[in-house]
Amino acid sequence: MQFSKLDLIPSLCANLEKEGYEKPTPVQTESIPAVLAGRDLLACAQTGTGKTAAFALPILQTLSRTRPVNLPCGAHVLVLTPTRELAEQIGESFGVYGRGLNLKTTVVYGGVGYVPQKDALRRGVDVLVATPGRLLDLIEQRAVILARTAVFVLDEADRMLDMGFIRDVRRIAEFLPRRRQTLLFSATMPAEIRSLAENLLVDPHQVQVAPPSATADNIDQSVYFVAKADKPALLRHLLSHDAAERVLVFTRTKHGADRVARKLCRAGIDAESIHGDKAQGARRRSLDRFKTGEARVLVATDVASRGIDIDSISHVVNYELPDVPETYIHRIGRTARAGASGVSVSFCDEQERVCLRDIERLIRARLKVMETPDITLLEEDLAAERKAQAAFDRLPDRDRPARRHNERRDRGNGNGLPFYEKFSGPGQRGRRRRDGRREGSGRIGEDGNRHTDSDGADRKPRAPYRTGMFRNRANRRSR
Ligand code: AMP
Numbered sequence: 036m037q038f039s040k041l042d043l044i045p046s047l048c049a050n051l052e053k054e055g056y057e058k059p060t061p062v063q064t065e066s067i068p069a070v071l072a073g074r075d076l077l078a079c080a081q082t083g084t085g086k087t088a089a090f091a092l093p094i095l096q097t098l099s100r101t102r103p104v105n106l107p108c109g110a111h112v113l114v115l116t117p118t119r120e121l122a123e124q125i126g127e128s129f130g131v132y133g134r135g136l137n138l139k140t141t142v143v144y145g146g147v148g149y150v151p152q153k154d155a156l157r158r159g160v161d162v163l164v165a166t167p168g169r170l171l172d173l174i175e176q177r178a179v180i181l182a183r184t185a186v187f188v189l190d191e192a193d194r195m196l197d198m199g200f201i202r203d204v205r206r207i208a209e210f211l212p213r214r215r216q217t218l219l220f221s222a223t224m225p226a227e228i229r230s231l232a233e234n235l236l237v238d239p240h241q242v243q244v245a246p247p248s249a250t251a252d253n254i255d256q257s258v259y260f261v262a263k264a265d266k267p268a269l270l271r272h273l274l275s276h277d278a279a280e281r282v283l284v285f286t287r288t289k290h291g292a293d294r295v296a297r298k299l300c301r302a303g304i305d306a307e308s309i310h311g312d313k314a315q316g317a318r319r320r321s322l323d324r325f326k327t328g329e330a331r332v333l334v335a336t337d338v339a340s341r342g343i344d345i346d347s348i349s350h351v352v353n354y355e356l357p358d359v360p361e362t363y364i365h366r367i368g369r370t371a372r373a374g375a376s377g378v379s380v381s382f383c384d385e386q387e388r389v390c391l392r393d394i395e396r397l398i399r400a401r402l403k404v405m406e407t408p409d410i411t412l413l414e415e416d417l418a419a420e421r422k423a424q425a426a427f428d429r430l431p432d433r434d435r436p437a438r439r440h441n442e443r444r445d446r447g448n449g450n451g452l453p454f455y456e457k458f459s460g461p462g463q464r465g466r467r468r469r470d471g472r473r474e475g476s477g478r479i480g481e482d483g484n485r486h487t488d489s490d491g492a493d494r495k496p497r498a499p500y501r502t503g504m505f506r507n508r509a510n511r512r513s514r
Pocket of ligand 1: 063
């Protein structure tokens, strides 16, 4: 099957040829004719199957044929996707596939300024690629009006659900006209997505390119049973002994991602981290360093990893297993893209056995259990720790926020709690006197002193304004 057989116009075919696409992937073969015919689509397709082109190509073709009038503050097509990286990538794909068609694509997402996005929207665009939160903001500010949007693409719908965006998606759908074409893509089809699809789609053409819970066949999946404390050493061991050229490591938390990347860097392995707390510029820099091969390892949280489309990831390491088993499928789908083969290695500690069981149940297979190497790297670990500590000690005080934080935490706030747990705990609020005024012990501030008003009533001591690592949390609690 060739792209031309799908009735695609020559300029699109030429662009695909330039990209080196020889023939359509199954999801493209099945979706493109239906979308060109104007039907709604419900596609169950994993990332890496070519689903972006499956919706972008027919949309571009229809736009270039019909050339609808420009809609100031509006868009003919809305593509909603869960993460910024994915939004950028989809925007780029529209640009690449639609080269020479003279169609305008704009990408909007949070974490960056509003002004350029509003400016671009004011002039009207053909394709608007957006993440839900920022799009709702822009709708509320009347910077975008979706009343005449003819095509709505909901990408990675299951991911929207995991990330808590489903309500936003439903709200956005209310701003769209009832008569429209809707395309919904999802790697898995949990009940909530089915019900969403029933609401949004009318008599959809259904495409299923892989069973909902299948994992890519050409991924070698294995698991190491390892104590939590030994995970860093095991990771380094894998990185030094394996043919691990480009490795994507998943952690559960943002701090975890930073910590793992930092440890690798200390051990002389070039690693970057990417997570939702990083500014957009920093995320992009990390991703670029990984893409160009400057950094061999990228440590990511699930949310941030969504948009990572890099063909040659050799290994995916589940440093911590995900709570939601479907996430495992998304993670390992980052390797073995576009027909290549890949390796997925999972680290499972005692507490993660349940997650592993759920994953194995979902993929209906047992992961190959690897013998955990004798991690005789302990000495090396200690040496690395000592070296890092020495380097850290040499830093001027202002560059050591984590240490200051830890010291403060260890010192506590005088009531036996870490400083960020101030004022909590029983018996600190004082009793109410008969006359209604309060008396009592007052509250214990982080300075260790009791704080009472002149009449003896409790007074919440005002915490100093915090700067540094925990500033948001501390300031929110105290103000
Ligand atoms: P997606 O599932 O849209 O994230 O696409 C996964 C990867 O497959 C992307 O890097 C695309 O560039 C690539 N791709 C999409 N369609 C084709 C095709 N027909 N032939 C070869 N590569 C493709």
